Amino acid sequence: MKALIAATAMAVLASSGFAQESPVALAEAAVAQFHDAHSRLEAAQSASDRVKALTGVVQAYEEGLEAMRSGLRQVSLREAELSREFADESGQYAQLLGILVGMKPDASPEALVHPSGPLGQARAGMLVASVAPTVQAQVEDMRVRLEEVQILRELQNEALETLSQGLQEVQQARTELSQAMSDRTDLPQRFTTTPERIKTLIDSSETLEAFASGLAVMDVVDGISPLPDLGSAQGSWPMPVPGRMLRNFNEADAAGVKRPGWLWAARPLSLVTTPWPATLRYKGPFLDYGNVIILEPANDVLLILAGLDEVYGDIGAVLPAGTAVGLMGGAAPDLDDFVENATQGTGVSLSETLYIEVREGGQPVNPEHWFAGAPL
Structure with missing residues (x-):
């Protein structure tokens, strides 16, 4: 059935002149991404x-969810557009059919012998002949659009079945990832510390800056697992989580407070990863920042990620680039909420916030120096 829908969809797209990024193509792509995940x-x-x-599975499902949002939204918009077109054109077609019925040829002797009969019949015949090709083309166009509506609805039904399974499986994957991170013992350790030392530092730090500065001078056993050189890495880091900028470096919030980092909007339960190989210097809650992850990609360079709901890893471990370090907060949407928000373009899709700060030599720097394609 899926192959038949896809083949028919491509035929409709070709006949109606739609590009590859049509609602049908987007919906098909979203379903395919979920099957791959x-x-x-x-x-x-x-x-x-x-x-x-x-980690790859969770990211694949997140990409599939994003594609599904876009696909369902475009399918809904296209179906609504076609419905409006049919409603607008139905009255016009009714009037046209009424006129053509009233102008049907009359071959009776009375019509032909009437003084105006033959002339009237000739004019009517010429008008019908000129209108018929246009009407036929419009009928064919309507047939194609009706087929498109049918395909869109079939794709919606298939997408909803796939989405229902996907929402359950992405949660399963997140749970398994959390357990796998807890069980992991194969990462090299660059240093060790005790909970007491960390607690003492937390208790004596009134700001995130003071806490990060204290971590930076904690003992580190160098040489156990050297990190890649950061010399050529500036401007190349991927973002820890997909999203968009809320507040830029040192940009004041509504209360006039400035912070030396980025405030980044992300989707609920999004996976957060490290953009570069780094030592995990700290994980856990701190003041009103929520859960904080502090990574050290090189000596005298710290990457601070704050606002996570769940954090992974062992302090002192050296994490490869792309390693999951935690999850954003929020609740998993159920099927009805997801579909409603996707089709209507509403909802709190980027409701979670991640604070991103980079410090060099103990001083904060604009994260745009490190991350690729710094967003505006």
Whole structure:
């Protein structure tokens, strides 16, 4: 059925002149991404590096959810557009049919012998002949659009079945990833510390700056697992989580407070990853920042991520680039909420906030120096 829908959809697209990024193509792509994520989840069960495999699975599902949002939204808009077109044109077609019925040829002798009969019949015949090709073209156009509506609805039904399964499986993947991170013991340790030392530092730090500065001077055993050189890495880091900028570096908020970092909007339960190999210097709550992750990609360079709901990893471990370090907060949407928000373009899709700060030599710097394609 899926192959038949896809083949018919492509034929309709070709005949109606729609580009590849049509609602039909977007919906098909979203369904395909979910099927791919499902296959990757099954493969992750036997992967030698389950953390890496499950990280990829969660990211694949997140990409599939984003594609599904876009696909359902465009399908809904296109179906509404077609409905409006049919409503607007139905009255016009009714009037046209009424006129043509009233102008039907009359071959009776009375019509032909009437003084104006033959002339009237000739004019009517000429008018009908000139209108008929246009009416036929419009009928064919309506047939194509009706087929498109049918395809859109079939794709919606298939997408909803896939989405229902996907929403359950992405949560399963997140849970398995959290467990796999807790069980992980294969990462090299660059240093060790005690909970007492961390607690003492937290208790004596009144600001995030003071806490980060204290961490920076804690003992580190160098040489156990050297980190890649950061010399050529500036401007190349990927963002820790997809989203958009809320407040830029040192930009004042509504209360006039400035912070030396970015405030970044993200979707609920999004996976947060480290953009560069780094030592995990701290994970856990701090003041009113929520859960905080502090990474050290090089000596005298710290990356601070604050506002996570769940954090992963062992303090002192050296994390490869792309390693999951936590999840954003928020609640998982149910099927009805997801569909309503997607089709109507409403909802709190980027409701979670991540604070991103980079410090060099103990001083904050604009994160745009490090992250690729710094957003405006």
